[in-house]
Amino acid sequence: MAIDQGTTSSRTCIVNQAGGLVAEARETFKQIYPEAGWVEHDPEDIWYSTQRSMRMALEKANIKGSQIRAIGITNQRETVMVWDKKSGKAIYNAIVWQCRRTHDVCEKLKKNKKEKLVTAKTGLVLDPYFSATKIQWLLKNVKGAKDKAKNGELLAGTVDTYLLWKLTAGHSHKTDVSNASRTMLMNIHRGNWDEEMMKLFQVPSSLLPEICPSNSEFGRTQGLGFMPDGIPVTGIVGDQQAALFGQACFDLGESKCTFGTGSFILLNTGTKATKSKNKLLTTIAWQLKGQKTTYALEGGAFVCGAAVQWLRDGLGLFEKSSDVENLAKSVDDTLGVEFVPALTGLGAPHWNAEARGVISGLTRGTTKAHIARATLEAMALQNVDILETMQKDLGKKLKSLRVDGGAAANDLLMKLQADYCATNVVRPKNLETTAMGAAFMAGLGSGFWNSLNDIKKVWAVDKEFKVSMTSAARKQRKARWAAALKKV
Template structure:
């Protein structure tokens, strides 16, 4: 592999599409990001226009190449990582979507899930998929589109439509409709794949009324997914050799290759994943058992997952909804102007409560306000809540795993916030490690594609190129930590 070769990693997220160019030393050569429109047709409904996703992805790819000052022909392989569970259905011939993409945050299929719960189907679904029956996952969203888009079910049964999560859709567009595939990590989030077999499950497809003909082929995460075609700004024939859901990608990008290694990504939501190795750990506490990845010619690697729906989104809400500051990064400066929250608690259940509570009907709460409360106290309470939500998840994971987690690796935009990272270490009672490169979601996709294309030989080589930026050591005493957790639990009871 010549030294002029690079890996391109596409990181298609909830609010923006990013492209990163990575060199053989694992260095980030260039990064470009394009935001796109969020669509909220009704309270609790969230959609994206698939064309917006595609155009913003293409723009970020072109811009990243320009910034890196390289041509498309110098790209050895492409990796894709993506917002998971977000799903779309499109026409096999024209590539045109029959409806907007229904986003992972969308709660419109609550009724479908409630009906299945009443029909006592949840136990079977969880046993096969490792997931809890919740509108979060893709199956009920596909069912909704097929039922509500004009003639969609009729066309689906006639073989005219295809479906997929964002990874599959981007692959389809990158390959000019020649490749309809997904990887095990993304498929494991649809609620249609059996995580024991790694294939679509007949009973689940029937239950959600999803014809198998519309679903993509499931492959290992570093498979040969297809070749670029008809892009214009890049040559045809560049291999796409990595696809992995964003949270699993961050786990891979943080080189958490061993069982017991964990990471937390601070994004729109916060997501904690713990590698459980070749073993599916069944959670007694409503956490998800999920596929982390599968490398070619190897067994599947599994993970436990939990997360909060609202993390960085809480800071965005303070900025846009309440107008407390101009830039999201200003929250740290504002929060630092006070020593503590003076009893203010914020439970950011703005779109329900995620793991381990799973209360979709819960709504946000700010309590403990007095005449002396300022916006700085609310800013600090928001940062504390972001860290406390993750403690709930990690403590639960330790119980399920039956052993202590050694350290937590962190990434995502808010991981740059030193105050928040120190809070996370203190409330958790665990050292927190921040890598040099916070774009670990994109790095995971790059590493996966590089392994698939032979750009890197094996995972040992990846371990050697990964670097730490800072370790946050625990400063809080046990007694103070316990008291803090009790105040948080009281606030949660009020939601």
């Protein structure tokens, strides 16, 4: 059983030994926007939706909970919450990875010349995206939180830690290396919570979970009701790293792009923490028990599928997200329209937290089809910025890019991606690679699969999108995009 707790929904997938998806269930939950640039979730909504998706998946699969060999968890990563150790109640809503409320804190630290130190130890840039300043904000702004934290009455964690704590009835307060590496509190070279980072962000060590390899036995179910006690949780991995694992990108130089709420590209750099010269993140991909840590370079665009959701819900251009492809295909080009979807700032390699979305080039001839096409083109072009930066850091061209996530089903977007990044795009048969990564990790941890080679055997290609655009046309298109970026 793979629990995939995402930004807009909680999903559970049940997977068999052949890598087949036996059942999948999803439960959406409320997004909370208290102020401009602030994003929150109710932790109880996260927990309720997760339980409901687990129950529905078991019903769809027509199996009992006792037939589950092991559970894997993958999750939205930097989102963080703090809860009371005794009552289990969160002291405030979860602060979501997209939230920009700690922008001023990050800017102050940059002015105090702390970014080099932070990057050297954590592989990350000083940005509100990561968990450390979110925990700092909670302790500072929730009445009595600082004193409770000092007294050891509170616990903190990313979503995986919170779910594990709930699944085990409060017996297990742990996380894995991939999630810990996204907090800005972990020394990614030593694999432990860093004293200097905890001091810098004023986060007491008593709040933080134990860091474990990704395929450890993290704990066992207790008190769920719909599942028996004692089912082991043997895999935890952050969602983007899970997708890299689910795409069987086990070797140095292999890469994937997940098209979700945001789009995230990860490149496996092996057992070496490759330092980016171009504002990419150096992060931990995973660590298997008894083996060296595997690292990755990462670049993320904060708004990808979320731009299509905005066209659907905010502008009412179509009823279903999947309608965007046919609408965009109904025109040959954007008619000069450019959309930079910086709706929550710009991520890698720009890192402009104050950037806001811009639609330019509008004329009397512009239709919703041109805006739809400009949106898909922007989704692909954002990734080109990241991929080209990644290739500079790696010192060589990528052979191909494996893709997954909901929008990877969009053939037009995948063709645009191949043409704009001048790299063939490979789509697997199973697009649920994030959940599959969690399932594979839990399967390795429980002995359901014995090796990475067993996993490679069940990964299969659906379609490869080949490059057909000329280099001259590509250069012109990228120049128009670069001009649009200057307007945000």
